[in-house]
Amino acid sequence: MVADLRLTRMEEVRAQLSTLVAPIQWVVSLPSDVLSWSTLALSDQRALVEENQRLREQILTLSHRVQRMADLTAENVRLRELLAAARQQEVPFITAELLSLDPDPFAHQMVVDRGRRDGVRVGQPVMDAAGLVGQVTSVSAYSSRVLMVADASHALPVRVNRNGLRFILQGGGHYDRLNVLHVPDTADIRQGDLLVTSGLAGRFPPGYPVARVGEVVHDPGEPFARVTAEPVAQLQRSRHFLLLFPPERRPLEAWEGELSAVAIEAARAVAGADDEEAR
Structure with a gap:
Protein backbone atom coordinates (compact mmCIF):
# COMPACT_ATOMS: atom_id res chain seq x y z
CA MET A 1 0.00 0.00 0.00
CA VAL A 2 2.90 2.36 0.82
CA ALA A 3 4.56 1.56 -2.50
CA ASP A 4 1.26 2.09 -4.34
CA LEU A 5 0.92 5.44 -2.62
CA ARG A 6 4.46 6.72 -3.22
CA LEU A 7 5.70 5.06 -6.41
CA THR A 8 4.28 6.00 -9.82
CA ARG A 9 5.32 2.71 -11.38
CA MET A 10 2.68 0.92 -9.32
CA GLU A 11 0.01 2.23 -11.68
CA GLU A 12 1.26 -0.13 -14.38
CA VAL A 13 1.31 -2.99 -11.90
CA ARG A 14 -2.21 -2.13 -10.83
CA ALA A 15 -3.33 -2.19 -14.47
CA GLN A 16 -1.76 -5.60 -15.01
CA LEU A 17 -3.37 -6.95 -11.85
CA SER A 18 -6.73 -5.60 -12.96
CA THR A 19 -6.30 -7.45 -16.24
CA LEU A 20 -5.58 -10.67 -14.38
CA VAL A 21 -8.51 -10.20 -12.00
CA ALA A 22 -11.02 -9.31 -14.74
CA PRO A 23 -11.87 -12.96 -15.65
CA ILE A 24 -12.44 -13.72 -11.97
CA GLN A 25 -14.76 -10.72 -11.66
CA TRP A 26 -16.62 -11.87 -14.78
CA VAL A 27 -17.06 -15.39 -13.38
CA VAL A 28 -18.25 -14.01 -10.04
CA SER A 29 -20.82 -11.71 -11.71
CA LEU A 30 -21.96 -14.41 -14.14
CA PRO A 31 -24.69 -15.90 -11.87
CA SER A 32 -26.15 -12.46 -11.24
CA ASP A 33 -26.11 -11.64 -14.96
CA VAL A 34 -27.72 -14.97 -15.82
CA LEU A 35 -30.42 -14.40 -13.22
CA SER A 36 -31.16 -10.91 -14.55
CA TRP A 37 -31.26 -12.19 -18.13
CA SER A 38 -33.56 -15.07 -17.14
CA THR A 39 -35.91 -12.70 -15.32
CA LEU A 40 -36.02 -10.37 -18.30
CA ALA A 41 -36.54 -13.27 -20.72
CA LEU A 42 -39.36 -14.69 -18.58
CA SER A 43 -41.05 -11.30 -18.31
CA ASP A 44 -40.75 -10.76 -22.06
CA GLN A 45 -42.07 -14.26 -22.68
CA ARG A 46 -45.02 -13.63 -20.35
CA ALA A 47 -45.76 -10.34 -22.13
CA LEU A 48 -45.57 -12.09 -25.49
CA VAL A 49 -47.90 -14.86 -24.29
CA GLU A 50 -50.42 -12.32 -23.01
CA GLU A 51 -50.19 -10.29 -26.23
CA ASN A 52 -50.59 -13.47 -28.27
CA GLN A 53 -53.70 -14.35 -26.28
CA ARG A 54 -55.17 -10.88 -26.88
CA LEU A 55 -54.41 -11.12 -30.58
CA ARG A 56 -56.06 -14.55 -30.76
CA GLU A 57 -59.19 -13.14 -29.14
CA GLN A 58 -59.17 -10.21 -31.57
CA ILE A 59 -58.78 -12.61 -34.49
CA LEU A 60 -61.78 -14.62 -33.30
CA THR A 61 -63.84 -11.46 -32.87
CA LEU A 62 -62.85 -10.15 -36.30
CA SER A 63 -63.51 -13.55 -37.88
CA HIS A 64 -67.01 -13.49 -36.44
CA ARG A 65 -67.56 -9.99 -37.78
CA VAL A 66 -66.18 -10.95 -41.20
CA GLN A 67 -68.57 -13.91 -41.38
CA ARG A 68 -71.45 -11.62 -40.50
CA MET A 69 -70.25 -8.99 -42.98
CA ALA A 70 -70.13 -11.59 -45.76
CA ASP A 71 -73.80 -12.37 -45.18
CA LEU A 72 -74.72 -8.68 -44.99
CA THR A 73 -72.73 -7.95 -48.15
CA ALA A 74 -74.54 -10.68 -50.07
CA GLU A 75 -77.90 -9.42 -48.78
CA ASN A 76 -76.96 -5.86 -49.77
CA VAL A 77 -76.06 -7.02 -53.29
CA ARG A 78 -79.43 -8.79 -53.65
CA LEU A 79 -81.31 -5.72 -52.43
CA ARG A 80 -79.43 -3.46 -54.82
CA GLU A 81 -80.23 -5.80 -57.68
CA LEU A 82 -83.91 -5.68 -56.73
CA LEU A 83 -83.79 -1.89 -56.63
CA ALA A 84 -81.66 -1.71 -59.79
CA ALA A 85 -79.23 0.45 -57.85
CA ALA A 86 -75.63 1.00 -58.84
CA ARG A 87 -73.07 -1.08 -56.98
CA GLN A 88 -70.70 0.86 -54.75
CA GLN A 89 -67.11 0.83 -55.92
CA GLU A 90 -64.17 -0.05 -53.71
CA VAL A 91 -62.10 3.00 -52.77
CA PRO A 92 -58.34 2.42 -53.24
CA PHE A 93 -55.95 3.67 -50.57
CA ILE A 94 -52.32 3.85 -49.48
CA THR A 95 -50.87 3.74 -45.98
CA ALA A 96 -49.06 6.65 -44.33
CA GLU A 97 -47.24 7.31 -41.07
CA LEU A 98 -47.20 10.35 -38.83
CA LEU A 99 -44.14 12.61 -39.15
CA SER A 100 -45.01 15.57 -36.92
CA LEU A 101 -47.83 17.50 -35.28
CA ASP A 102 -48.39 21.24 -35.59
CA PRO A 103 -46.99 22.92 -32.43
CA ASP A 104 -49.68 25.62 -32.58
CA PRO A 105 -52.20 24.76 -29.80
CA PHE A 106 -55.00 26.43 -31.76
CA ALA A 107 -54.36 24.45 -34.96
CA HIS A 108 -55.09 20.74 -35.32
CA GLN A 109 -52.85 19.70 -38.18
CA MET A 110 -50.24 17.03 -38.79
CA VAL A 111 -47.69 15.98 -41.41
CA VAL A 112 -47.57 12.46 -42.88
CA ASP A 113 -44.85 10.75 -44.89
CA ARG A 114 -46.67 10.55 -48.22
CA GLY A 115 -46.51 13.19 -50.90
CA ARG A 116 -46.81 14.04 -54.55
CA ARG A 117 -44.57 11.17 -55.63
CA ASP A 118 -47.13 8.77 -54.08
CA GLY A 119 -50.04 10.36 -55.92
CA VAL A 120 -51.40 12.31 -52.95
CA ARG A 121 -53.54 15.31 -53.85
CA VAL A 122 -55.17 18.20 -52.00
CA GLY A 123 -58.57 17.33 -50.55
CA GLN A 124 -57.81 13.64 -50.17
CA PRO A 125 -59.56 11.99 -47.16
CA VAL A 126 -57.38 10.59 -44.38
CA MET A 127 -58.55 7.73 -42.13
CA ASP A 128 -57.21 5.75 -39.21
CA ALA A 129 -58.36 2.33 -38.00
CA ALA A 130 -61.46 3.81 -36.33
CA GLY A 131 -62.75 6.59 -38.59
CA LEU A 132 -62.15 9.80 -40.48
CA VAL A 133 -59.15 11.86 -39.35
CA GLY A 134 -59.30 14.78 -41.80
CA GLN A 135 -58.21 15.80 -45.28
CA VAL A 136 -55.01 16.77 -47.07
CA THR A 137 -54.56 20.54 -47.39
CA SER A 138 -51.10 20.82 -48.95
CA VAL A 139 -48.75 18.42 -50.69
CA SER A 140 -44.98 18.42 -51.19
CA ALA A 141 -42.83 15.85 -52.94
CA TYR A 142 -42.35 13.57 -49.92
CA SER A 143 -44.89 14.69 -47.30
CA SER A 144 -48.39 16.12 -46.92
CA ARG A 145 -50.13 18.33 -44.39
CA VAL A 146 -53.45 17.08 -43.02
CA LEU A 147 -56.17 19.24 -41.48
CA MET A 148 -57.93 17.23 -38.77
CA VAL A 149 -61.68 17.16 -38.26
CA ALA A 150 -61.16 18.70 -34.80
CA ASP A 151 -59.79 21.94 -36.24
CA ALA A 152 -62.18 24.87 -35.89
CA SER A 153 -61.84 25.68 -39.61
CA HIS A 154 -62.85 22.18 -40.73
CA ALA A 155 -66.44 21.22 -41.61
CA LEU A 156 -67.99 18.37 -43.58
CA PRO A 157 -71.46 17.03 -44.41
CA VAL A 158 -72.54 14.00 -42.38
CA ARG A 159 -75.67 11.95 -41.85
CA VAL A 160 -77.07 10.05 -38.89
CA ASN A 161 -76.47 6.38 -39.59
CA ARG A 162 -79.68 5.39 -37.81
CA ASN A 163 -82.19 7.42 -39.82
CA GLY A 164 -80.30 9.26 -42.59
CA LEU A 165 -80.78 12.82 -41.32
CA ARG A 166 -78.13 15.12 -42.80
CA PHE A 167 -76.20 17.83 -40.95
CA ILE A 168 -72.93 19.78 -41.04
CA LEU A 169 -70.22 18.72 -38.58
CA GLN A 170 -67.66 21.36 -37.61
CA GLY A 171 -64.52 21.11 -35.51
CA GLY A 172 -64.68 22.66 -32.08
CA GLY A 173 -60.99 23.39 -31.56
CA HIS A 174 -60.63 20.40 -29.22
CA PRO A 206 -70.25 8.07 -48.20
CA GLY A 207 -70.55 5.74 -45.24
CA TYR A 208 -67.28 6.30 -43.36
CA PRO A 209 -67.65 6.85 -39.57
CA VAL A 210 -66.76 10.32 -38.33
CA ALA A 211 -68.15 10.91 -34.85
CA ARG A 212 -70.62 9.75 -32.25
CA VAL A 213 -73.19 12.12 -30.71
CA GLY A 214 -72.19 12.88 -27.14
CA GLU A 215 -74.76 15.44 -25.96
CA VAL A 216 -78.07 16.88 -27.18
CA VAL A 217 -79.29 19.98 -25.32
CA HIS A 218 -82.77 21.40 -25.97
CA ASP A 219 -83.09 25.05 -24.93
CA PRO A 220 -86.70 26.14 -24.31
CA GLY A 221 -87.83 28.65 -26.92
CA GLU A 222 -84.80 28.11 -29.18
CA PRO A 223 -85.36 26.79 -32.73
CA PHE A 224 -82.13 24.79 -32.77
CA ALA A 225 -80.70 22.26 -30.34
CA ARG A 226 -77.09 22.31 -29.23
CA VAL A 227 -75.50 19.03 -30.30
CA THR A 228 -71.90 18.00 -29.68
CA ALA A 229 -70.14 14.85 -30.84
CA GLU A 230 -66.90 13.00 -30.19
CA PRO A 231 -64.68 11.92 -33.10
CA VAL A 232 -64.33 8.16 -33.41
CA ALA A 233 -60.78 8.45 -34.81
CA GLN A 234 -57.90 8.40 -32.32
CA LEU A 235 -56.67 11.86 -33.23
CA GLN A 236 -54.08 12.10 -30.45
CA ARG A 237 -52.84 8.50 -30.49
CA SER A 238 -52.88 7.19 -34.05
CA ARG A 239 -49.57 7.00 -35.92
CA HIS A 240 -50.63 5.04 -39.00
CA PHE A 241 -53.25 6.23 -41.48
CA LEU A 242 -54.97 5.44 -44.75
CA LEU A 243 -55.13 7.97 -47.59
CA LEU A 244 -58.20 7.25 -49.70
CA PHE A 245 -58.41 7.79 -53.45
CA PRO A 246 -62.12 8.40 -54.15
CA PRO A 247 -63.18 8.93 -57.79
CA GLU A 248 -62.55 12.48 -58.91
CA ARG A 249 -65.58 14.70 -59.41
CA ARG A 250 -66.41 15.44 -63.03
CA PRO A 251 -66.86 19.11 -63.87
CA LEU A 252 -70.28 20.29 -64.95
CA GLU A 253 -69.05 20.88 -68.50
CA ALA A 254 -68.27 17.18 -68.83
CA TRP A 255 -71.91 16.30 -68.17
CA GLU A 256 -73.46 18.73 -70.64
CA GLY A 257 -73.02 16.53 -73.72
CA GLU A 258 -74.31 13.43 -71.92
CA LEU A 259 -77.23 15.30 -70.41
CA SER A 260 -78.20 16.63 -73.80
CA ALA A 261 -78.04 13.16 -75.35
CA VAL A 262 -80.11 11.71 -72.51
CA ALA A 263 -82.68 14.49 -72.87
CA ILE A 264 -82.94 13.85 -76.60
CA GLU A 265 -83.42 10.11 -76.07
CA ALA A 266 -86.07 10.77 -73.41
CA ALA A 267 -87.90 13.16 -75.75
CA ARG A 268 -87.82 10.59 -78.54
CA ALA A 269 -89.16 7.92 -76.20
CA VAL A 270 -92.02 10.17 -75.10
CA ALA A 271 -92.79 11.09 -78.72
CA GLY A 272 -92.80 7.44 -79.71
CA ALA A 273 -95.17 6.59 -76.86
CA ASP A 274 -97.53 9.38 -77.94
CA ASP A 275 -97.50 8.11 -81.52
CA GLU A 276 -98.39 4.59 -80.34
CA GLU A 277 -101.32 5.94 -78.32
CA ALA A 278 -102.53 8.00 -81.30
CA ARG A 279 -102.54 4.88 -83.48
Whole structure:
Protein backbone atom coordinates (compact mmCIF):
# COMPACT_ATOMS: atom_id res chain seq x y z
CA MET A 1 0.00 0.00 0.00
CA VAL A 2 2.90 2.36 0.82
CA ALA A 3 4.56 1.56 -2.50
CA ASP A 4 1.26 2.09 -4.34
CA LEU A 5 0.92 5.44 -2.62
CA ARG A 6 4.46 6.72 -3.22
CA LEU A 7 5.70 5.06 -6.41
CA THR A 8 4.28 6.00 -9.82
CA ARG A 9 5.32 2.71 -11.38
CA MET A 10 2.68 0.92 -9.32
CA GLU A 11 0.01 2.23 -11.68
CA GLU A 12 1.26 -0.13 -14.38
CA VAL A 13 1.31 -2.99 -11.90
CA ARG A 14 -2.21 -2.13 -10.83
CA ALA A 15 -3.33 -2.19 -14.47
CA GLN A 16 -1.76 -5.60 -15.01
CA LEU A 17 -3.37 -6.95 -11.85
CA SER A 18 -6.73 -5.60 -12.96
CA THR A 19 -6.30 -7.45 -16.24
CA LEU A 20 -5.58 -10.67 -14.38
CA VAL A 21 -8.51 -10.20 -12.00
CA ALA A 22 -11.02 -9.31 -14.74
CA PRO A 23 -11.87 -12.96 -15.65
CA ILE A 24 -12.44 -13.72 -11.97
CA GLN A 25 -14.76 -10.72 -11.66
CA TRP A 26 -16.62 -11.87 -14.78
CA VAL A 27 -17.06 -15.39 -13.38
CA VAL A 28 -18.25 -14.01 -10.04
CA SER A 29 -20.82 -11.71 -11.71
CA LEU A 30 -21.96 -14.41 -14.14
CA PRO A 31 -24.69 -15.90 -11.87
CA SER A 32 -26.15 -12.46 -11.24
CA ASP A 33 -26.11 -11.64 -14.96
CA VAL A 34 -27.72 -14.97 -15.82
CA LEU A 35 -30.42 -14.40 -13.22
CA SER A 36 -31.16 -10.91 -14.55
CA TRP A 37 -31.26 -12.19 -18.13
CA SER A 38 -33.56 -15.07 -17.14
CA THR A 39 -35.91 -12.70 -15.32
CA LEU A 40 -36.02 -10.37 -18.30
CA ALA A 41 -36.54 -13.27 -20.72
CA LEU A 42 -39.36 -14.69 -18.58
CA SER A 43 -41.05 -11.30 -18.31
CA ASP A 44 -40.75 -10.76 -22.06
CA GLN A 45 -42.07 -14.26 -22.68
CA ARG A 46 -45.02 -13.63 -20.35
CA ALA A 47 -45.76 -10.34 -22.13
CA LEU A 48 -45.57 -12.09 -25.49
CA VAL A 49 -47.90 -14.86 -24.29
CA GLU A 50 -50.42 -12.32 -23.01
CA GLU A 51 -50.19 -10.29 -26.23
CA ASN A 52 -50.59 -13.47 -28.27
CA GLN A 53 -53.70 -14.35 -26.28
CA ARG A 54 -55.17 -10.88 -26.88
CA LEU A 55 -54.41 -11.12 -30.58
CA ARG A 56 -56.06 -14.55 -30.76
CA GLU A 57 -59.19 -13.14 -29.14
CA GLN A 58 -59.17 -10.21 -31.57
CA ILE A 59 -58.78 -12.61 -34.49
CA LEU A 60 -61.78 -14.62 -33.30
CA THR A 61 -63.84 -11.46 -32.87
CA LEU A 62 -62.85 -10.15 -36.30
CA SER A 63 -63.51 -13.55 -37.88
CA HIS A 64 -67.01 -13.49 -36.44
CA ARG A 65 -67.56 -9.99 -37.78
CA VAL A 66 -66.18 -10.95 -41.20
CA GLN A 67 -68.57 -13.91 -41.38
CA ARG A 68 -71.45 -11.62 -40.50
CA MET A 69 -70.25 -8.99 -42.98
CA ALA A 70 -70.13 -11.59 -45.76
CA ASP A 71 -73.80 -12.37 -45.18
CA LEU A 72 -74.72 -8.68 -44.99
CA THR A 73 -72.73 -7.95 -48.15
CA ALA A 74 -74.54 -10.68 -50.07
CA GLU A 75 -77.90 -9.42 -48.78
CA ASN A 76 -76.96 -5.86 -49.77
CA VAL A 77 -76.06 -7.02 -53.29
CA ARG A 78 -79.43 -8.79 -53.65
CA LEU A 79 -81.31 -5.72 -52.43
CA ARG A 80 -79.43 -3.46 -54.82
CA GLU A 81 -80.23 -5.80 -57.68
CA LEU A 82 -83.91 -5.68 -56.73
CA LEU A 83 -83.79 -1.89 -56.63
CA ALA A 84 -81.66 -1.71 -59.79
CA ALA A 85 -79.23 0.45 -57.85
CA ALA A 86 -75.63 1.00 -58.84
CA ARG A 87 -73.07 -1.08 -56.98
CA GLN A 88 -70.70 0.86 -54.75
CA GLN A 89 -67.11 0.83 -55.92
CA GLU A 90 -64.17 -0.05 -53.71
CA VAL A 91 -62.10 3.00 -52.77
CA PRO A 92 -58.34 2.42 -53.24
CA PHE A 93 -55.95 3.67 -50.57
CA ILE A 94 -52.32 3.85 -49.48
CA THR A 95 -50.87 3.74 -45.98
CA ALA A 96 -49.06 6.65 -44.33
CA GLU A 97 -47.24 7.31 -41.07
CA LEU A 98 -47.20 10.35 -38.83
CA LEU A 99 -44.14 12.61 -39.15
CA SER A 100 -45.01 15.57 -36.92
CA LEU A 101 -47.83 17.50 -35.28
CA ASP A 102 -48.39 21.24 -35.59
CA PRO A 103 -46.99 22.92 -32.43
CA ASP A 104 -49.68 25.62 -32.58
CA PRO A 105 -52.20 24.76 -29.80
CA PHE A 106 -55.00 26.43 -31.76
CA ALA A 107 -54.36 24.45 -34.96
CA HIS A 108 -55.09 20.74 -35.32
CA GLN A 109 -52.85 19.70 -38.18
CA MET A 110 -50.24 17.03 -38.79
CA VAL A 111 -47.69 15.98 -41.41
CA VAL A 112 -47.57 12.46 -42.88
CA ASP A 113 -44.85 10.75 -44.89
CA ARG A 114 -46.67 10.55 -48.22
CA GLY A 115 -46.51 13.19 -50.90
CA ARG A 116 -46.81 14.04 -54.55
CA ARG A 117 -44.57 11.17 -55.63
CA ASP A 118 -47.13 8.77 -54.08
CA GLY A 119 -50.04 10.36 -55.92
CA VAL A 120 -51.40 12.31 -52.95
CA ARG A 121 -53.54 15.31 -53.85
CA VAL A 122 -55.17 18.20 -52.00
CA GLY A 123 -58.57 17.33 -50.55
CA GLN A 124 -57.81 13.64 -50.17
CA PRO A 125 -59.56 11.99 -47.16
CA VAL A 126 -57.38 10.59 -44.38
CA MET A 127 -58.55 7.73 -42.13
CA ASP A 128 -57.21 5.75 -39.21
CA ALA A 129 -58.36 2.33 -38.00
CA ALA A 130 -61.46 3.81 -36.33
CA GLY A 131 -62.75 6.59 -38.59
CA LEU A 132 -62.15 9.80 -40.48
CA VAL A 133 -59.15 11.86 -39.35
CA GLY A 134 -59.30 14.78 -41.80
CA GLN A 135 -58.21 15.80 -45.28
CA VAL A 136 -55.01 16.77 -47.07
CA THR A 137 -54.56 20.54 -47.39
CA SER A 138 -51.10 20.82 -48.95
CA VAL A 139 -48.75 18.42 -50.69
CA SER A 140 -44.98 18.42 -51.19
CA ALA A 141 -42.83 15.85 -52.94
CA TYR A 142 -42.35 13.57 -49.92
CA SER A 143 -44.89 14.69 -47.30
CA SER A 144 -48.39 16.12 -46.92
CA ARG A 145 -50.13 18.33 -44.39
CA VAL A 146 -53.45 17.08 -43.02
CA LEU A 147 -56.17 19.24 -41.48
CA MET A 148 -57.93 17.23 -38.77
CA VAL A 149 -61.68 17.16 -38.26
CA ALA A 150 -61.16 18.70 -34.80
CA ASP A 151 -59.79 21.94 -36.24
CA ALA A 152 -62.18 24.87 -35.89
CA SER A 153 -61.84 25.68 -39.61
CA HIS A 154 -62.85 22.18 -40.73
CA ALA A 155 -66.44 21.22 -41.61
CA LEU A 156 -67.99 18.37 -43.58
CA PRO A 157 -71.46 17.03 -44.41
CA VAL A 158 -72.54 14.00 -42.38
CA ARG A 159 -75.67 11.95 -41.85
CA VAL A 160 -77.07 10.05 -38.89
CA ASN A 161 -76.47 6.38 -39.59
CA ARG A 162 -79.68 5.39 -37.81
CA ASN A 163 -82.19 7.42 -39.82
CA GLY A 164 -80.30 9.26 -42.59
CA LEU A 165 -80.78 12.82 -41.32
CA ARG A 166 -78.13 15.12 -42.80
CA PHE A 167 -76.20 17.83 -40.95
CA ILE A 168 -72.93 19.78 -41.04
CA LEU A 169 -70.22 18.72 -38.58
CA GLN A 170 -67.66 21.36 -37.61
CA GLY A 171 -64.52 21.11 -35.51
CA GLY A 172 -64.68 22.66 -32.08
CA GLY A 173 -60.99 23.39 -31.56
CA HIS A 174 -60.63 20.40 -29.22
CA TYR A 175 -59.61 16.84 -29.99
CA ASP A 176 -62.58 15.38 -28.14
CA ARG A 177 -65.41 17.68 -29.27
CA LEU A 178 -67.13 18.46 -32.56
CA ASN A 179 -70.21 20.62 -33.16
CA VAL A 180 -73.26 19.54 -35.15
CA LEU A 181 -74.57 22.74 -36.72
CA HIS A 182 -78.16 23.91 -37.22
CA VAL A 183 -79.98 20.93 -35.73
CA PRO A 184 -83.73 21.66 -35.50
CA ASP A 185 -85.07 21.26 -32.00
CA THR A 186 -87.50 18.58 -33.22
CA ALA A 187 -84.89 16.56 -35.17
CA ASP A 188 -84.61 12.87 -34.34
CA ILE A 189 -81.01 12.81 -33.14
CA ARG A 190 -79.98 11.06 -29.93
CA GLN A 191 -76.97 10.58 -27.74
CA GLY A 192 -74.88 7.71 -29.08
CA ASP A 193 -75.95 8.11 -32.72
CA LEU A 194 -73.16 7.40 -35.20
CA LEU A 195 -72.44 10.15 -37.71
CA VAL A 196 -71.00 9.01 -41.03
CA THR A 197 -69.93 10.84 -44.17
CA SER A 198 -72.92 11.60 -46.38
CA GLY A 199 -71.03 11.78 -49.67
CA LEU A 200 -72.46 15.21 -50.50
CA ALA A 201 -70.08 17.61 -52.28
CA GLY A 202 -68.15 14.59 -53.55
CA ARG A 203 -65.03 15.05 -51.42
CA PHE A 204 -65.58 12.32 -48.81
CA PRO A 205 -66.93 8.92 -49.90
CA PRO A 206 -70.25 8.07 -48.20
CA GLY A 207 -70.55 5.74 -45.24
CA TYR A 208 -67.28 6.30 -43.36
CA PRO A 209 -67.65 6.85 -39.57
CA VAL A 210 -66.76 10.32 -38.33
CA ALA A 211 -68.15 10.91 -34.85
CA ARG A 212 -70.62 9.75 -32.25
CA VAL A 213 -73.19 12.12 -30.71
CA GLY A 214 -72.19 12.88 -27.14
CA GLU A 215 -74.76 15.44 -25.96
CA VAL A 216 -78.07 16.88 -27.18
CA VAL A 217 -79.29 19.98 -25.32
CA HIS A 218 -82.77 21.40 -25.97
CA ASP A 219 -83.09 25.05 -24.93
CA PRO A 220 -86.70 26.14 -24.31
CA GLY A 221 -87.83 28.65 -26.92
CA GLU A 222 -84.80 28.11 -29.18
CA PRO A 223 -85.36 26.79 -32.73
CA PHE A 224 -82.13 24.79 -32.77
CA ALA A 225 -80.70 22.26 -30.34
CA ARG A 226 -77.09 22.31 -29.23
CA VAL A 227 -75.50 19.03 -30.30
CA THR A 228 -71.90 18.00 -29.68
CA ALA A 229 -70.14 14.85 -30.84
CA GLU A 230 -66.90 13.00 -30.19
CA PRO A 231 -64.68 11.92 -33.10
CA VAL A 232 -64.33 8.16 -33.41
CA ALA A 233 -60.78 8.45 -34.81
CA GLN A 234 -57.90 8.40 -32.32
CA LEU A 235 -56.67 11.86 -33.23
CA GLN A 236 -54.08 12.10 -30.45
CA ARG A 237 -52.84 8.50 -30.49
CA SER A 238 -52.88 7.19 -34.05
CA ARG A 239 -49.57 7.00 -35.92
CA HIS A 240 -50.63 5.04 -39.00
CA PHE A 241 -53.25 6.23 -41.48
CA LEU A 242 -54.97 5.44 -44.75
CA LEU A 243 -55.13 7.97 -47.59
CA LEU A 244 -58.20 7.25 -49.70
CA PHE A 245 -58.41 7.79 -53.45
CA PRO A 246 -62.12 8.40 -54.15
CA PRO A 247 -63.18 8.93 -57.79
CA GLU A 248 -62.55 12.48 -58.91
CA ARG A 249 -65.58 14.70 -59.41
CA ARG A 250 -66.41 15.44 -63.03
CA PRO A 251 -66.86 19.11 -63.87
CA LEU A 252 -70.28 20.29 -64.95
CA GLU A 253 -69.05 20.88 -68.50
CA ALA A 254 -68.27 17.18 -68.83
CA TRP A 255 -71.91 16.30 -68.17
CA GLU A 256 -73.46 18.73 -70.64
CA GLY A 257 -73.02 16.53 -73.72
CA GLU A 258 -74.31 13.43 -71.92
CA LEU A 259 -77.23 15.30 -70.41
CA SER A 260 -78.20 16.63 -73.80
CA ALA A 261 -78.04 13.16 -75.35
CA VAL A 262 -80.11 11.71 -72.51
CA ALA A 263 -82.68 14.49 -72.87
CA ILE A 264 -82.94 13.85 -76.60
CA GLU A 265 -83.42 10.11 -76.07
CA ALA A 266 -86.07 10.77 -73.41
CA ALA A 267 -87.90 13.16 -75.75
CA ARG A 268 -87.82 10.59 -78.54
CA ALA A 269 -89.16 7.92 -76.20
CA VAL A 270 -92.02 10.17 -75.10
CA ALA A 271 -92.79 11.09 -78.72
CA GLY A 272 -92.80 7.44 -79.71
CA ALA A 273 -95.17 6.59 -76.86
CA ASP A 274 -97.53 9.38 -77.94
CA ASP A 275 -97.50 8.11 -81.52
CA GLU A 276 -98.39 4.59 -80.34
CA GLU A 277 -101.32 5.94 -78.32
CA ALA A 278 -102.53 8.00 -81.30
CA ARG A 279 -102.54 4.88 -83.48
